[in-house]
Amino acid sequence: MKEISLNILDIAENSVKAGATLTQILLEEKDSILTLSIVDDGCGMTPEILRGVVDPFYTTRTTRKVGMGLPLLKLACEQTGGEMTVTSVSDTVDPVHHGTSVTAVFHTDHIDFTPLGDVVSSIVTLIQGHPDTDFLFRHTKGESVVEMDTRELRQVLEDVPLNSYDVIKWIESYLREQYGDF
Numbered sequence: 001m002k003e004i005s006l007n008i009l010d011i012a013e014n015s016v017k018a019g020a021t022l023t024q025i026l027l028e029e030k031d032s033i034l035t036l037s038i039v040d041d042g043c044g045m046t047p048e049i050l051r052g053v054v055d056p057f058y059t060t061r062t063t064r065k066v067g068m069g070l071p072l073l074k075l076a077c078e079q080t081g082g083e084m085t086v087t088s089v090s091d092t093v094d095p096v097h098h099g100t101s102v103t104a105v106f107h108t109d110h111i112d113f114t115p116l117g118d119v120v121s122s123i124v125t126l127i128q129g130h131p132d133t134d135f136l137f138r139h140t141k142g143e144s145v146v147e148m149d150t151r152e153l154r155q156v157l158e159d160v161p162l163n164s165y166d167v168i169k170w171i172e173s174y175l176r177e178q179y180g181d182f
Contacts, residue, residue, distance in 0.1 A: 001072055003117025004036065004106075010069040011038045011102055012126050012135070018042030018100065022134045022151075025123070027116075029141040032109040033082075034116070037101065044098040045088040053086055073104050080110035120175045123148065127171060131163035137175075139182075146178040 001007050008025055015023040020042035028035045045053065053070050074084040082105040091098040106113055123137050127150060134154075139146040148171065150162060160167060 001076070001114070003115055004034075004076070005117035005119045005122040007069065007073045007076070007104075008036065008038065008119065009122040009125060011073070012040075012122075014069065015040035015042050015100070016126075016130050016133050018044070020099065020133065022136065023126075024136045025138075026136075027119070027139040029108070029139075032107055034106040034108050034113075036104045036106070039099065039101045041099040044090040044093070044100055046090045046092070050086065050088050054084070070102070073102070076114045077104040077106050079112040080107040082106045120172060120179065123175060124168060124172045128163045128168050131161050141182060144182045146175060146182060148175055 001010070012023050012025060015038065018040065020040035022041050024037070024039040026035075026037040026039070028037075054074050055071065070084075070086065077084050084102070084104040086100065086102050088100040089098045119137075119139065123135065126133075126135055134150045135148070136151070137146075137148045153162060153167070153171075157167065162168075162171075
């Protein structure tokens with residue numbers, strides 16, 4: 001993928017498909033290291049599935065024979081000298097504490113570092129497409145923080161859907177305004 005923000009969108013979509021009620025998308029920049037973590041409380045993966053998720057020729061989908069999301073993310077971070085880890089606990093193993101965590105570490109000063117891209121559009125797309133799922137987005141760089149938690153929005157908005165036009169435009173504006181100070 002040409003931008004890390006597209007990887008974020010792809011992995012978070014998988015979280016939603018796995019039944020996650022909360023998906024955390026966390027970016028941390030420190031020195032020349034970017035750490036992306038996506039943590040969900042979805043159904044998780046069995047150890048057999050977990051072993052195959054970074055193989056591009058392994059997928060649980062029936063509509064196509066390959067799954068490229070995690071293998072491409074792994075390649076992107078390894079090309080910079082970074083690494084990716086995936087951990088998961090299936091709901092069949094632990095009905096209470098289940099879910100998946102993907103962590104990718106990039107060296108941003110490497111010539112092969114993939115640009116971050118338009119993270120705001122990816123977050124807005126996720127919220128708009130999945131208004132009943134909660135997302136926590138946090139991007140930290142030094143003392144600067146960009147943050148959006150749909151659980152907090154729900155408390156304020158009460159019965160207004162998160163994917164209503166005015167709310168989506170406000171979310172986009174709010175995130176872009178925070179990045180303006182970044």
